[in-house]
Amino acid sequence: MSGTASSTQRVRPIVRCSKPLLKxxxxxxxxxxxxxxxCFEQTTWITFKEAATDGGTVNLEEYTASVTGYISKCIDDVTVSKTITTRPNQKPWMTAEVRMLLRTRDSAFRTGDRAALRKTRAKLSRAIREAKCAHAQRIRGHFKDTxxxxRMWEGIQAITNYRKTSPSCDSDAILPDELNDFYAQFEAQNxxxxxxxxxPQNDQVLCLTAYST
Incomplete structure (x- = not known):
């Protein structure tokens, strides 16, 4: 129709709308x-308290900081820290084995080796099925103990892909005292x-039972 401008809305994939994140x-x-x-069994924990004691008074802030710092150091010594890339369209059942098979399949496709491509596709399909089954078992495990x-809420969050955002905290040192004064006024008036x-006697308690298929 003449004189009418038609416009089409282009839908961009989510992988192009958001950048990959390094975690x-x-x-x-x-x-x-x-x-x-x-490491914890061989640690003399009383030394932290003695180091934070001055004149018979224990500095709780120094005591807590030294203990938590030591625990963090012990954890860093026995664990391995690495950086991974997460994408917005990444599936929750994705595993390292599936990623490796994806790279192997792409390499076989680029080289043009049909036999290797057919073999890697079969392995990839089997690995994806196993990864999905393992992920489903983990989700069901959250609902075994009613x-x-x-754990039930963790399962619901995993199903709905809920991501909890960490709230921002005010760094003002006076804030705890102000909160104490604010809530103390209600205690004084109560x-x-x-x-x-x-x-009531007729009140029924909610009971959850496992559903078996």
């Missing part, structure tokens, strides 16, 4: 936990003794 992760090699336990609400509320 620092810590891996625990075999024997790292036992080595860390041995009494552990924390003269009512705490009482435990008894639910």
């Amino acid at each position: 620092q992760v810590r891996t625990w090699p075999a024997g790292a936990i036992s080595a860390l336990q041995d 009494g552990d609400t924390r 003269n009512t003794a705490a009482e435990k509320s008894i639910p």
Whole structure:
């Protein structure tokens, strides 16, 4: 139709809208936990308290900083830190084996070796199925114990791909004192003794049962 301008909206893939992110992760090699336990067992913890004591008074800030710093050093000694690249379209079931097979398949495709390409495609399909099954088992494991609400929420967050953002904290040193003064005024005005509320007899408690297929 003349005189009418038609416009089409182009949808950009999410991998092009967001840049890859570099994330620092810590891996625990075999024997790292036992080595860390041995390190803690051989540590004389009383020395940290003695070093933070001055005139019979323990400086809690110095005491806490020295202990946490020592624990962090012990963890750094037994673990391996590496940088990984995460992309916005990365699947949650993706593993290192699948990535390696993807690179092998692409290499076989570029070289034109049909036999190697067919072989790597079969291995890649099998590895993807195993990775998806392992990921599904991990998700189901969050719902085995219905009494552990924390693991259930972790499973729900994994299913919905929920990412919790870390809240920003004010670095003002006066803020804790102001919060204490603010909440202390309610304690001073509250003269009512705490009482435990008894639910009605006909009140039904929510019970969760595992669903078996």
